[in-house]
Amino acid sequence: MDPLPLLNLFTKRASQQAKLGGNVWPLNAPTHSPHTLDVTDHFAAAFDTLAAVCETSHRIAMTVTLPPDERMIIALAENRCEVENTVEFLQSLWSALKCLRGNSGSVEKRNDIFVIAYRHGFHRLKQHVSSMWMDAMHFYGFWETSTTKSGDESIHGELRAAFRILSRVFDSLTRTDTSNPVQMVDLVTQIHSLYAHCEVLSNARAILRQWCNDYEQAFNGTARFPLRRYFTGCLALYINIVSLIDVMDKTEFDDMFCRTLRIKAIQPVIVTLDYPLDKSFYESYLDDILDRCEILAAKNSKLWQALEGEITHAIATANEMKSATIHCELRLLSFHQNQRLVSTPEEEVGTETATPPQNYIATSQPPCYACAVFMDAYRSELADVFDRMCTQAQSANPRLQVPWAMPKLGNAEVDRSVQRTVFMMICLDYAKFIGQQFGYRLPRSTQITFKRNWQYNR
Numbered sequence: 050m051d052p053l054p055l056l057n058l059f060t061k062r063a064s065q066q067a068k069l070g071g072n073v074w075p076l077n078a079p080t081h082s083p084h085t086l087d088v089t090d091h092f093a094a095a096f097d098t099l100a101a102v103c104e105t106s107h108r109i110a111m112t113v114t115l116p117p118d119e120r121m122i123i124a125l126a127e128n129r130c131e132v133e134n135t136v137e138f139l140q141s142l143w144s145a146l147k148c149l150r151g152n153s154g155s156v157e158k159r160n161d162i163f164v165i166a167y168r169h170g171f172h173r174l175k176q177h178v179s180s181m182w183m184d185a186m187h188f189y190g191f192w193e194t195s196t197t198k199s200g201d202e203s204i205h206g207e208l209r210a211a212f213r214i215l216s217r218v219f220d221s222l223t224r225t226d227t228s229n230p231v232q233m234v235d236l237v238t239q240i241h242s243l244y245a246h247c248e249v250l251s252n253a254r255a256i257l258r259q260w261c262n263d264y265e266q267a268f269n270g271t272a273r274f275p276l277r278r279y280f281t282g283c284l285a286l287y288i289n290i291v292s293l294i295d296v297m298d299k300t301e302f303d304d305m306f307c308r309t310l311r312i313k314a315i316q317p318v319i320v321t322l323d324y325p326l327d328k329s330f331y332e333s334y335l336d337d338i339l340d341r342c343e344i345l346a347a348k349n350s351k352l353w354q355a356l357e358g359e360i361t362h363a364i365a366t367a368n369e370m371k372s373a374t375i376h377c378e379l380r381l382l383s384f385h386q387n388q389r390l391v392s393t394p395e396e397e398v399g400t401e402t403a404t405p406p407q408n409y410i411a412t413s414q415p416p417c418y419a420c421a422v423f424m425d426a427y428r429s430e431l432a433d434v435f436d437r438m439c440t441q442a443q444s445a446n447p448r449l450q451v452p453w454a455m456p457k458l459g460n461a462e463v464d465r466s467v468q469r470t471v472f473m474m475i476c477l478d479y480a481k482f483i484g485q486q487f488g489y490r491l492p493r494s495t496q497i498t499f500k501r502n503w504q505y506n507r
C-alpha cells in the first residue's frame with residue numbers, strides 16, 4: 050500500500066493536533082536500531098557542518114567519494130534548484146580551508162573563511178530580513194523608551210550593542226555592492242563581537258523573555274523577538290564556521306586536502322502527487338489502517354465521527370498538494386544506488402567514478418521523520434555494501450516535513466519492499482496517534498500483530 054497519502058494528507062494535521070504539542074511527530078520518538086558509523090565522528094561532524102555552512106534557503110546533503118586517484122568528489126544535493134551557486138561557494142570555501150591548514154593560526158586566513166561564508170550567508174539573509182527589520186526596530190524603539198524594563202544597565206548595554214551591529218549589518222545588506230572586501234572584513238569583525246554580546250544575552254534568558262512579554266502586552270503582538278530567526282541564523286553560521294575551522298584542522302583530513310576537489314551537483318527530482326478526491330478512498334484507507342493495527346474500536350461509530358474531520362482535511366489537502374521534491378539526502382541515496390547499477394564508467398574523469406562513496410550522507414539539518422523512517426527501512430532491506438549508509442542521528446522530536454516523496458532505488462523489488470516497510474512504520478505511528486487522541490488502546494504487541502496481519506492480508 051502506498052504510504053504517501055497517509056504521510057502527506059493525514060499525519061501533518063495529526064502531528065499538529067498531537068497532545069504533546071507543536072509539530073512533533075510521532076507521539077513517541079522512533080527507536081532506531083543502534084548502528085556504528087563506518088566513518089569517524091570527526092568525518093561526520095566535519096561534513097555535516099560543511100553542509101550547514103553551505104545551506105542557503107533549502108536543505109543540503111552531500112557525500113564524499115575518494116577514488117584511488119588524486120580526486121575527492123563531493124556529490125551535492127539540494128531540496129531546490131540552487132545547486133550551481135552552492136558549487137562555486139563550496140569550491141572557494143574548500144580552497145580557503147586548504148590555505149588555512151598551511152598557515153595554521155593565521156587570523157587573516159581564518160577571516161577569509163568568515164568572509165566567504167558570510168557573503169554566502171548574506172545572500173540568504175537578504176531575502177528574509179527586510180520584511181522583519183521594521184518590526185525589529187519597532188520592538189527596539191519600544192524597549193528603548195520603556196522606563197520599567199527589567200535588568201540592569203550592563204545587560205541593557207548588551208542589547209544596545211547587538212542592535213547597533215545589526216543596524217550596520219542591515220545597512221550593508223541593503224547596499225547593492227556587498228562584495229567589497231574591506232567592507233566584508235569589517236562585517237566579520239562586527240559579527241565576532243555580535244556573537245560575544247549574544248552570548249551574554251543568552252545567559253539572561255529570563256530578562257529577555259520579560260522584555261518580549263512587555264512588548265506583547267503593549268501591542269498585542271508576538272512574544273517572539275522579531276528578528277529571532279535572523280539573529281539565530283547569524284549566530285548559527287558563526288558557530289558552524291568556528292567548528293568547521295576547528296574540525297577540518299585534524300590530521301585525518303590531510304589526505305583529502307591533498308586531493309583535487311570535484312563537485313557533482315545532483316539535480317532535484319520533483320514527483321507529481323495525484324491522489325483521488327473521492328471520500329470513499331480515504332474511508333477505505335483509514336478502515337484498512339484500523340483493521341491492520343487491530344484497533345478494536347474500528348467499528349465504533351463515535352471513532353468514525355471523529356475521523357470524519359481527518360478525512361475532510363485530507364481531501365482538502367489532496368486538492369492543493371500536487372507535487373513533492375524528493376528530500377536531498379534521499380535524492381543522494383538514490384543517485385548512488387542507481388550509479389551502482391549502471392556499468393563502470395569507461396574513464397575515471399571529472400566527477401565520474403566507479404568508487405562507491407563513504408558510507409555517510411552529511412546533511413545541513415537532521416533528517417525529517419519520513420526520511421529517517423525511509424533510511425531505517427532501506428538499511429533493513431539491503432544486505433550489501435550500502436546497508437550501512439547513514440545520516441546524522443535524528444533528533445528526539447523529528448519534524449514532519451511534507452509534501453514528501455519516495456525516491457526510486459533502481460530495483461523494483463527493493464523499491465516495493467522498502468515501500469512496504471515505510472508504510473508499516475508510518476501506519477503504526479498514525480495508529481498510535483489515533484489511539485492516544487481518541488482514547489483507544491492498541492494491543493500490547495502492536496508491531497508483531499501488525500506485521501503478521503500484513504503478511505496474511507497480502
Ligand SMILES: [Zn+2]
Binds near residue numbers: 376417418420421
Ligand atoms: Zn526529509
